[in-house]
Amino acid sequence: MEANTINIHADLIARCRNEDRSAQFEIYKLYNKAMFNTALRIMGDKDDAEDVLQEAFVSAFQKLDSYREDASFGAWLKRIVINKSLNQVQRIKKDLMLAEDIKENVSEYEPDNAEPNYTVHQIKSAMNELPTGFRTVLSLYLFEGYDHKEISEILGITESTSKSQYKRAKDKLKMIVRQEVNYG
The missing domain is CATH 1.10.10.10 (Winged helix-like DNA-binding domain superfamily/Winged helix DNA-binding domain)
Known part of the structure; x- marks a missing residue:
């Protein structure tokens, strides 16, 4: 089945794949607030959410070649933020309270x-x-x-x-x- 996702930031993403720092900064500016809020809701702490956000963006830029454009870039990035948040929760918690x-x-x-x-x-x-x-x-x-x-x-x-x-x-x-x- 053919993907019907239109990526409105395809040009920026292409430049990011070429390690263009200004394009990475533009992507960061476009998505940082929404991704911070996602991390904050899971982490419950502003400083921890900021750490997760930084890790997520670094990871996203490093793994940008794995982005297949079958979903929006924002959805792909949000998944990274959620995974990083969950990993951080598991690292910092003394025990997961079941x-x-x-x-x-x-x-x-x-x-x-x-x-x-x-x-x-x-x-x-x-x-x-x-x-x-x-x-x-x-x-x-x-x-x-x-x-x-x-x-x-x-x-x-x-x-x-x-x-x-x-x-x-x-x-x-x-x-x-x-x-x-x-x-x-």
């Missing part, structure tokens, strides 16, 4: 049925407080669009563990945000 290993004191009590509106800042702040395993699964599912089967393959966990971590992550996130609203 759902079976986590004991939580999450209250099931809901004071009212109405869901309050939370600010983006409150959600981001709460995301950073999640355990690494929770934050990783939640980010991959909600923000990166992976399903639980794909997450299980990426992280080397079972699909049911991915689903369980996702549910617990949502519950923990709600608890953290509510505490911040009530006591913050």
Whole structure:
């Protein structure tokens, strides 16, 4: 089947393949913000996300010959950023917190049925407080669009563990945000 992807940056990519530094900088300027946000959602820390971003761009430029143009350059680069983020999470974590290993004191009590509106800042702040395993699964599912089967393959966990971590992550996130609203 013939690829129907039109790469709007084909000229820049061709120049990058010839190690043109100005073209590499142009590509960086085009994609750095989106890729940083992807890394940040997984890493939960600005400095770690910046490190991942740098590694991802260096790797992308080094492996540009492997880019087959059957997908957009942005999608290809995003995959590198996600992989680098996941590798970094695995390097820096003391242990991946699998759902079976986590004991939580999450209250099931809901004071009212109405869901309050939370600010983006409150959600981001709460995301950073999640355990690494929770934050990783939640980010991959909600923000990166992976399903639980794909997450299980990426992280080397079972699909049911991915689903369980996702549910617990949502519950923990709600608890953290509510505490911040009530006591913050």
